[in-house]
Amino acid sequence: xxxxxxxxxxxxxxxxxxxxxxxxxxxxxxxxxxxxxxxxxxxxxxxxxxxxxxxxxxxxxxxxxxxxxxxxxxxxxxxxxxxxxxxxxxxxxxxxxxxxxxxxxxxxxxxxxxxx
Numbered sequence: 001x002x003x004x005x006x007x008x009x010x011x012x013x014x015x016x017x018x019x020x021x022x023x024x025x026x027x028x029x030x031x032x033x034x035x036x037x038x039x040x041x042x043x044x045x046x047x048x049x050x051x052x053x054x055x056x057x058x059x060x061x062x063x064x065x066x067x068x069x070x071x072x073x074x075x076x077x078x079x080x081x082x083x084x085x086x087x088x089x090x091x092x093x094x095x096x097x098x099x100x101x102x103x104x105x106x107x108x109x110x111x112x113x114x115x116x
Contacts, residue, residue, distance in 0.1 A: 007090075017044070018083075021044050
């Protein structure tokens with residue numbers, strides 16, 4: 001599961017969700033696009049649920065930290081730009097987003113040796 005939920009994939013999923021939300025805002029503002037508004041509204045809702053579940057699982061696997069998970073899962077329903085900003089900020093400050101590995105600060109400590 002850790003190979004599927006990488007920082008890099010979650011970051012681009014968040015950017016895609018922000019793009020869908022941007023289109024939703026545009027079709028909401030333009031009169032006469034009720035059909036498109038419904039489609040992009042549903043895409044935003046399902047995207048937020050999928051991103052929330054993925055980020056909660058990634059938090060548990062220590063791929064992302066709590067601040068990023070809260071930005072996506074809690075604030076992402078209102079405005080997914082906050083989660084995308086957090087992904088961008090963390091990738092600029094040391095998360096290995098290029099390789100898809102978790103940030104070094106989030107890696108698990110080595111397991112202790114079993115008692116003899």
